[in-house]
Amino acid sequence: MPMTFPPAPVAFPSSRPRRMRRSGALRDMVRETTLAPVDFIWPVFLMAGTDSEETIPSMPGVTRKTVDRVVAAAKEAHSLGIPAICLFPYTAMEHRTEDCAEAWNPDNLTNRAIRAIKDVVPEIAVMTDIALDPYNINGHDGYVEGEVIVNDRTVEALVKMAIAQAEAGADILGPSDMMDGRIGAIRTALEAEGHQGVTILSYAAKFASAFYGPFRDAVGASGALKGDKKTYQIDPANRSEALRMVARDIAEGADMVMVKPGMPYLDVCREVKDTFGVPTFAYQVSGEYAMLQAAIQNGWLDGQRVMLESLLCFKRAGCDGILTYFAPEAARALANG
Numbered sequence: 001m002p003m004t005f006p007p008a009p010v011a012f013p014s015s016r017p018r019r020m021r022r023s024g025a026l027r028d029m030v031r032e033t034t035l036a037p038v039d040f041i042w043p044v045f046l047m048a049g050t051d052s053e054e055t056i057p058s059m060p061g062v063t064r065k066t067v068d069r070v071v072a073a074a075k076e077a078h079s080l081g082i083p084a085i086c087l088f089p090y091t092a093m094e095h096r097t098e099d100c101a102e103a104w105n106p107d108n109l110t111n112r113a114i115r116a117i118k119d120v121v122p123e124i125a126v127m128t129d130i131a132l133d134p135y136n137i138n139g140h141d142g143y144v145e146g147e148v149i150v151n152d153r154t155v156e157a158l159v160k161m162a163i164a165q166a167e168a169g170a171d172i173l174g175p176s177d178m179m180d181g182r183i184g185a186i187r188t189a190l191e192a193e194g195h196q197g198v199t200i201l202s203y204a205a206k207f208a209s210a211f212y213g214p215f216r217d218a219v220g221a222s223g224a225l226k227g228d229k230k231t232y233q234i235d236p237a238n239r240s241e242a243l244r245m246v247a248r249d250i251a252e253g254a255d256m257v258m259v260k261p262g263m264p265y266l267d268v269c270r271e272v273k274d275t276f277g278v279p280t281f282a283y284q285v286s287g288e289y290a291m292l293q294a295a296i297q298n299g300w301l302d303g304q305r306v307m308l309e310s311l312l313c314f315k316r317a318g319c320d321g322i323l324t325y326f327a328p329e330a331a332r333a334l335a336n337g
């Protein structure tokens, strides 16, 4: 009789699955998924000034850092074996305008940080965020006309932003805005401007989530945001739509795709990986980090264990890597066994 898969269950006591769980050595032999520092992308927050950091109350352990401190962080990340760092700017209020022109200023905080990191730690991949929210007086990812977040004019601005970041030396562009047509427009412009080697990690399946709250505190967009992002981010109820967005962004020229948030959307991660087979990342977002830290700080959860377990689960769900605020701490924990 040919063996079927999955094989018919072997009856007890021929089968005692606990035999293989009996010792650490046996468990190590049959572990299906592993976690390592190369699986992490570390998101960091930038601010103006020198040699200082500011705490973010809703994200214990995370700080906004001046460019020199971010360079030091990139060095540390590289020495820990973390392959990529992702930059998010806290833009001073005087640089937030209706036309968002600071977004493509070659000397804005992000672009200065890209150059500074690439000067000192050229080996680490620098990822950026493409969306107008850090530069927009109303906190939205796109231009607001009346009550409407307009698409096509926003895409033109995003293209300028992408080119400025590529020119500064970014390795990975992360469009996180969810406007239609932006991946194609950015890819076309990169080709035209001689940046054929710049990769795009599209926030393809980005949901309109309540888990982004602490991030908006970190970049100073919470107070500014009028309304919500439901006219451009995906409804958390929609799985097929998320898959269509991933298909579209791959077709338009994305090299890698992201599912965001992470832990509440592991079903989407698995389906994206199985359906498309492309490099798939998940973002364990600020609210997920805050939730775990709150319980850890209360002594309700074992910090190191839940941190590593929460990250391992992304790998089991099919992800190639995870954007996580835990990146350096998790890398250190993994190094210490």
Ligand code: PBG
Pocket: 129, 130, 131, 133, 141, 176, 177, 211, 212, 213, 214, 215, 216, 229, 284, 285, 286, 287
């Ligand atoms: C902005 C952006 C957001 C995040 C990454 N890029 C917030 C949002 O869409 O409102 C969230 C990251 C996090 O919560 O950790 N386009």
